[in-house]
Amino acid sequence: MKVLKFGGTSVGSPERIEHLLPIIQSQAANQHLVVLSAVSGTTNDLVTLSELYAGKELENAKKHLDSLYEKYKKFVAELFKTEQGAAEALTFINTIFELLYSFENSNFTSTEERIILAQGEIISTTLFHLHLKETGVPSVLLSALDFMLIDEENEPDIEYIREKAGIEIAKYPAESLFITQGYICRNAQGEIDNLRRGGSDYTASLLGAALGVEEVQIWTDIDGFHNNDPRFVQNTRPIAKLSFDEAAELSYFGAKILHPQSVFPARKYNVPVRLLDTMNPHKPGTLISGESINQNQIVAIAAKDGITAIRIQSSRMLMAYGFLRKVFEVFERFKTPIDMITTSEVAVSLTIDQTEYLPEILKELEVFSAVDIDHEQTIICIVGDFRKNNHGHATIVSEAVKHIPIRMISYGGSENNISLLVPSTYKIEALRSLHNRLF
Secondary structure: OEEEEEEEHHOHHHHHHHHHHHHHHHHOOOEEEEEEEOOOOOOHHHHHHHHHHHHOOHHHEEEEEEEHHHHHHHHHHOOOOOOOHHHHHHHHHHHHHHHHHHHHHHHHHHHHHHHHHHHHHHHHHHHHHHHHHHOOOOOOOOOOOOEEEEEOOOEEEHHHHHHHHHHHOOOOOOOEEEEOOOOOEEOOOOOOEOOOOOOOOHHHHHHHHHHOOOOEEEEOOOOOOOOOOOOOOOOOOOOOOOEEEHHHHHHHOOOOOOOHHHHHHHHHOOOOOEEEEEOOOOOOOOOEEEOOOOOOOOOEEEEEEEEEEEEOOHHHHHHHHHHHHHHHHHHHOOOOOOOOOEOOEEEEEEEEEOOHHHHHHHHHOOOEEEEEEEEEEEEEEEEEOOOOOOHHHHHHHHHHHHOOOOOEEEOOOOOEEEEEEEHHHHHHHHHHHHHHOOO
16 A cells, blocks of 8 residues: 655646546555645635634624635536536535534634634545546545544554554455545544644655555655755755655755654654655655665755744853753743754853744743843754764865854754754855855
């Protein structure tokens, strides 16, 4: 079996949905499990709808929902070619929108919001299933709510997923094509919920890991990881192969083709992940596996914006133990992850990308230290083979950016990257300079 995940742009129009079947059939496997995102733009529309309901803006909510309903009626009219197929699809759409309209009469809470957000994937998978039915292609529509589960800590229950998904698939031994929703799941209380981090990519990776499939394929609108950001740098090229660790570093530090959380289940269960382009399905894309392929090479560059740098200085840190623990405990209390960290005898600098609790964090840090803040920073991540016995790479990197002000450097914490923190105004210059020097 192969798991094939198609993102929002891959199902973003009737024409693109019609192109999915040839792609699926071109992938040799005895069975295919297709995971779909919501049609592009739909999740944002549902988020807006939820906000309007929560704010009691019922008239605006109705107008917004009317517009979305018209969009999907047009979608159905273009996708389905027979009167019977269109009628069946429209009946389904009407049922979904009856549910969405009904929330104007409810006491709107986060529970209702999660139900609303789940409808995007339910719509896309059902329309694809009905499209295949109309064209005479057998498929089985599985509800992710029957087997995708997160626990009290919002972490996926992989054993439950393995058991329940296996049971659902085993009900149809003669079938080879299964369709299910990405992103959505149930929580420990049995309520409709979602995976948050990684969305549909995460669903595909979890199912691939749980079922021990041959390969997980993530189909998007770009032909794999590139060695730099093609939006800002010319002459980038796709990377044929990456290790799980390299892919995780690139994903975390800005390469948005794959969410970093999606790498971990595949890495743990050693299931290869292949990134492919729906618009160019014959291109090889990027294969991510447990093999260490790019030895003694610099592989790629990525950038992560929206970074805040915090410098914490205190004479109490000199020759003291427990100081760093006090610092980390502050961030832990406010559930704020740290990206980069560097230390000296009397100071520690670190970065965060979540600033929701920054005022509270600063207030606690200032009790025992002096604190400086720099906003609008960017982490530039250079990924490659930086094992301790290799030499020369750090020098090449530093030479490439010697004309750019560097706020922080992190080297040695990982064998897979060097990270530089620069003011965001220097981001594009840094990416281009590194690219010219390294590639």
